[in-house]
Amino acid sequence: MEDKNNAIEVRGLYKSFKISYDKPQTLKERLLFWNRDKVEHKLILKNISLNIKKGETVALVGTNGSGKSTLLKLMTKILYPNKGKLETQGKLTSLLELGAGFHPDFTGRENIYFNASIFGLTRKEIDARIEDIIAFSELEEFIDNPVRTYSSGMYMRLAFSIAINVDADILLIDEILAVGDQHFQERCFDKLTELGESDKTIVFVSHDLGSVEKLCDRAIWIYKGELKADGDPTYVIEQYLDQISIDHQEKRKEGIKKADTMKKRNTYNGVGFIDVPKGYQEVNNDLNHAVFEGWELNEHPQSRIRVEIDGNSLDVKRKDRPDVFVVYDGLYGGFEANDKAGWEVEVDVTKLNPGEHKITLITETPEGQLITKEENVFRVVEVSK
The missing domain is CATH 3.40.50.300 (P-loop containing nucleotide triphosphate hydrolases)
Incomplete structure (x- = not known):
């Protein structure tokens, strides 16, 4: 030594x-x-x-x-x-x-x-x-x-x-x-x-x-x-x-090119890209549920993630840093690229502890090739009764 x-x-x-x-x-x-x-x-x-x-x-x-x-x-x-x-x-x-x-x-x-x-x-x-x-x-x-x-x-x-x-x-x-x-x-x-x-x-x-x-x-x-x-x-x-973010951006650029070729097949398996949200909102954990929704797909998949509570849509904050605890994990079956379609998943907020929670969306080709992975977080706060 x-x-x-x-x-x-x-x-x-x-x-x-x-x-x-x-x-x-x-x-x-x-x-x-x-x-x-x-x-x-x-x-x-x-x-x-x-x-x-x-x-x-x-x-x-x-x-x-x-x-x-x-x-x-x-x-x-x-x-x-x-x-x-x-x-x-x-x-x-x-x-x-x-x-x-x-x-x-x-x-x-x-x-x-x-x-x-x-x-x-x-x-x-x-x-x-x-x-x-x-x-x-x-x-x-x-x-x-x-x-x-x-x-x-x-x-x-x-x-x-x-x-x-x-x-x-x-x-x-x-x-x-x-x-x-x-x-x-x-x-x-x-x-x-x-x-x-x-x-x-x-x-x-x-x-x-x-x-x-x-x-x-x-x-x-x-x-x-x-x-x-x-x-x-x-x-x-x-x-x-920072490097992970750079690598994801590179993959995203590659994914856009691949998405152009996938147009010929007219099929996407996933939910599309996520716009960067505007603000940071809080969801009370005494509400029954929160609904996460994605909006229509255009020529290139673009969607916006919001939390809808009692009919009021709130933007949620994007957070690049990964969390380590998964509460919900599921797949959406897919839809035609030209359909004005979206997706919806209902989350029982009462099962979430106060604090930050994350939703992750992945866009991929039918062959399983990753196009993009985006993550957003929202905060659950405890309401005094």
Whole structure:
């Protein structure tokens, strides 16, 4: 290590994967078509260099496929780089894949011994910690059942409980906390906060940007395999969201071109584009429902999103920053492009807690090609009675 205060050092890291096409499936095909095995090397990470100091809590952010999980696997030595150097200092434990290191026919208790021993604990050390592991997981009732009978959330509870009790210097987590229920997620984040205030180093991948800002000292943004930003979480998240907005605009431009070609087929599967709303309105949660409506389609799909309460239409505010909790999720079947048609979905406001809520609309071609994705929010306020 160049600096003894660093827990992780990465220098000039490159990682690629070999992708095979037209691979022979049988011995006969291999003998007859031995020269037809087309191979492509796809570069996933490009010249990544960074330091993570002891005691830091760092998030890796980025879109799916950007290389975050690959970088985490390189840190655990599950994968090795094609070029460059990666060093870690201290005992390391990881939560990368749900159920990794568990035997499905072993009970939860047996898997604690099995999994913790992989992390380097002795039988005596596991004996001293097993009650704490079981208590944190809240699986006392199921701990002597085979883990193949566990749900994905129960898997995550057990795996996380083991990982935080092996007393590692470095903890690596890859998105699996999203599997658990809200109560256990809160306990996990409280525990991560506690560990972050100690001398433990935590690196985790997350799409929950609110948690990134709350928990982390730093955020690292990986974009198309390259390190684009590294620093204060709020700053990095702003850069990340700005790029998402730019990418969506590029896709939208491409979508308009594709929409011109789709006119010949005279069909759209979706609800059209959303105009930028004018104002920010509030909806009282003592009303029975709110109606979200889209208006007629023109030559190019254009629609306006409003909230209609008792016949009065109110504009709602567009918010680019994504929310993380979905209340309603549904599809509209589609309509002819030349029809003066629209759509309507009724939302029971009484089921929504006070605060901001989001509605997302997606326009796509019949083949499923994304044309545009737009999001709007409205605020539900509690009425004093």
